[in-house]
Amino acid sequence: MGKKKKKEYAIEIVNKRATFEFHFIETFEAGIMLTGTEVKSVRRSQVSLKDAYCIFQGEELYVRNLYIKEYEFATHYNHEPRRMRKLLLKRGELKKLHRRVKERGFTIVPYRMYVNERGLVKLEIALAQGKKVYDKRESLREKDQKRDLERMKKWQ
DSSP: OOOOOOOOOSSEEEOHHHHHHEEEEEEEEEEEOOOHHHHHHHHTTOEEOTTOEEEEETTEEEEESOEEOOOTTOOTTOOOTTOOEEEEOOHHHHHHHHHHHHSTTEEEEEEEEEEOTTSOEEEEEEEEEEOOHHHHHHHHHHHHHHHHHHHHHHHO
16 A cells, blocks of 8 residues: 555645644545636635634534635626635535534634646645644754755755
């Protein structure tokens, strides 16, 4: 059994800060309800996941504060850049996430947005737990060691 090869997508926006701030427990692939101008902006990679977070309203999951730049060639039918957008998941996944979020210390973080091979915009969300300060220092130390190793390999 080999390692799973990570799929490469033409358009992929990643929230790198999320891996530094949180321990990922489990990840899910969710569809996202977008308007036409939003899809066009996503295809131009004019998206920021930096401040985005997920919340439940009733039994539905929404992503808030996800920034999708207004499409510059649109008419008066343009979208709001930071509006609330509904995420599309299976009912079982939603119930599982809802149960875990009620527990203390768990949150849902949007990690990665991409356009899949069928041309649909997907959002990878992660059930996550916040890191402590010492965990963050450990992450920085590992990153520095990895960078130093790469430099050593480059010069040899």
